[in-house]
Amino acid sequence: MRKHWATMVLFVCSSTCLAQSSAVEPAARREIDAGNQAWIDGMKQGDVERIVATYTADAVDCDPEGHCLQGRSAIRKHMKAEMARFGKAESASVDSAGSVQQGLFVYEWGQAEARFAHGKKMVDRYLTAWRNEQDGSWRIFRNMVIPSR
Numbered sequence: 001m002r003k004h005w006a007t008m009v010l011f012v013c014s015s016t017c018l019a020q021s022s023a024v025e026p027a028a029r030r031e032i033d034a035g036n037q038a039w040i041d042g043m044k045q046g047d048v049e050r051i052v053a054t055y056t057a058d059a060v061d062c063d064p065e066g067h068c069l070q071g072r073s074a075i076r077k078h079m080k081a082e083m084a085r086f087g088k089a090e091s092a093s094v095d096s097a098g099s100v101q102q103g104l105f106v107y108e109w110g111q112a113e114a115r116f117a118h119g120k121k122m123v124d125r126y127l128t129a130w131r132n133e134q135d136g137s138w139r140i141f142r143n144m145v146i147p148s149r
Helices: 002-020 026-045 048-052 072-086
Strands: 055-062 068-070 091-102 105-115 121-132 138-146
Touching (some): 026 091, 026 105, 026 121, 048 072, 055 072, 068 072, 105 138
Parallel strands (some): 055 138
Antiparallel strands (some): 055 068, 105 121, 121 138
């Protein structure tokens, strides 16, 4: 009986979540794609400001170990240090595996990759919450790199 009860609760919760979620609005999708392209271009050009501009002022960015940076200035400082360590990317890509919109938020997941000189590379699976700002733009509100294991 408990097993059936747990299954029913899971079904009801899943149904509720799905009912409140919807396909991503075209305007949001365009801006999120542009934000992902800004990361690609920023990595290849060594332009940290281009990347940081995609974040909200109160953004939180977390690495795979769960260490998080809060706010654009902390994110900027970290990205500049990483750019100094790795240099400009020779190639970069963002492959969105999926996304769903709930009100003012779009939740997107996928994989970002950058390849650097001397065979160095970065491959990160991510989960990002994009927020619709008062000016109508979409910015990264929360970003989390998912550990490989």
